[in-house]
Amino acid sequence: MRLFTTDRLRSVLLRDRASDAVEEMDLPGCDPGRLERTYAQFALVNRAVAGWRGIYRRRVRPRLTPDTPMTLLDIGCGGGDVPVLLSRWAGRDGLRLDITAIDPDPRASLFATDRHASAGITFRQAAAAELVAEGRRYDFVVSNHVLHHLDGLPGFLAESARLSRGTVIHNDIRRSPAAYALFGAASWVFTGSYIRQDGLTSIRRSFTAAELTAAAPPGWTVARHAPFRNLLLLDTADAGHPEGPPAGG
Template sequence: MDLPGCDPGRLERTYAQFALVNRAIAGWHGIYRARVRPRLSPDSPTSLLDVGCGGGDVSVLLARWAARDGLRLEVTAIDPDPRAILFARGRHAAEGVTFRQSTAAELIEAGDRYDVVVSNHVLHHLDGLPAFLAESASLSRGAVVHNDLRRSPAAYALFFASSWVFTGSYIRRDGLTSIRRSYTAAELAAAAPAGWTVARHAPFRNLLSLDTSRGGYRARPAANG
């Protein structure tokens, strides 16, 4: 689905079906309660950046949960793929989330910063994990939480057995590839720079997190070349 020439109809169905998958098994409600909600206030707004937002469903869920709890959360969701942003804006136009076609590097260049930075299912796509983590840390003045798949034979077998229902999209093929590409908890801990923490999260997730509010971490951009 990342290829520029992929079928647009199948791609739109993929974005739509990802909303069902993420709601069912990505574990974001628990992450919201434990990692995001304690930082929110009913009186002053908290800013949150969702990096690599895809179809925008996770961004919208976070905004909805905060509004339901009477808390003020301003969500900005970015993705470099114009197809993702077009879908997200069309599907979630009235949801109180700002969707922008952008990269994290472009936001850093503009001087933007956010109280909380999150991503969903991004880490296993990356060739340059340290550079991405440095960017997300630079954009955060509070917390960073990256939620990604945790590779295991059980996760692959369960998705293989259940994903046949997602017809007409790229979910099954890309999902199985993503599980194979994802990290175990030990692998992710070894790959992440000092200061980052890896925690297992059900079902079959890794949470890679960083507290930037205490000033003890200084993100260093990856060297060119």
């Protein structure tokens, strides 16, 4: 008797991306209390696994100065904890970084605006396409855990490239059985939210480094980042030249 069919084995080993899987928090009718707790718990999850401290030190901080403000856009900011961390680290280093954080979901935007009202960050309910239409441009364009949600990756990447006059950093999960097993073992502590079930779905929906490299347009590069991360990176052609339409919210 065969214990595993080929398709079942591929599923267990996460060989194929589960692009049709749906995260509960993305549904318009999901429980608002659980959703709010999910946004709140994102801060703990991202501090533990998203690796933004290393990204900031290696890819953001070297371009910042104490005198000239640089601008950063966070696309799909969710609960707003990542831009708050970036702003806090820059401030502690005596460096100037003006941050705008956007999310098209009104629930996320409202949570981030209320939770981080004193953080000195411009939060907006908006999609990247709206800022492109406004002619906005930023020295850094970043996202966290956005790529695996997308059905139209090329369009999103084109928008983020148009919004950048410097560096684009899309930080996302790298799919692997080890990531799935470790998150499954550790995430039981996140009760009353969608963190555990949606986190496992996110891993199943996420890209391997090879898949992301194949899906990205020319000019983009994929770098591995611990733990279990892909960084999709672009240095735009006019990096370092501040002229152009104003950035901001």
